[in-house]
Amino acid sequence: MMEAIILIVARPGKENEVYEALKAHPAVxxxxxxxxxxxxxxxxxxxxxxxxxxxxxxxxxxxxxxDIELTETLIA
Known part of the structure; x- marks a missing residue:
């Protein structure tokens, strides 16, 4: 198994849409x-x-x- 931390910059006003779209994914x-x-x-x-x-x-x-402007992925 591999873990990663992903930091996301959402477009202004789209933060909730990004959160909702990602929270149900089984990898999260x-x-x-x-x-x-x-x-x-x-x-x-x-x-x-x-x-x-x-x-x-x-x-x-x-x-x-x-909805996303930038991501940064940190592999743990």
Whole structure:
């Protein structure tokens, strides 16, 4: 198993949409709305680096087309 922390900057006014879209995903183990430089923080668990790629490319990039400005992924 691999864990990663993902920090997300949402487009202004889209923070709740991003939070709601991500919270039900099975890889998401913790999710928080935060204040400061980032808007949403998630802790995910995936099988391996391919699982992380799949989460990032299959979910975050699709959201990123309209609701996400920036992500930073920290592999734990």
């Amino acid at each position: 183990k913790e999710i928080y709305r935060v204040y400061g430089e980032y808007d949403v923080l998630l802790r995910i668990e995936v099988e391996d680096i391919k699982g992380l790629d799949s989460f990032h490319d299959g979910l975050l990039r699709k959201l990123g087309e309209g």
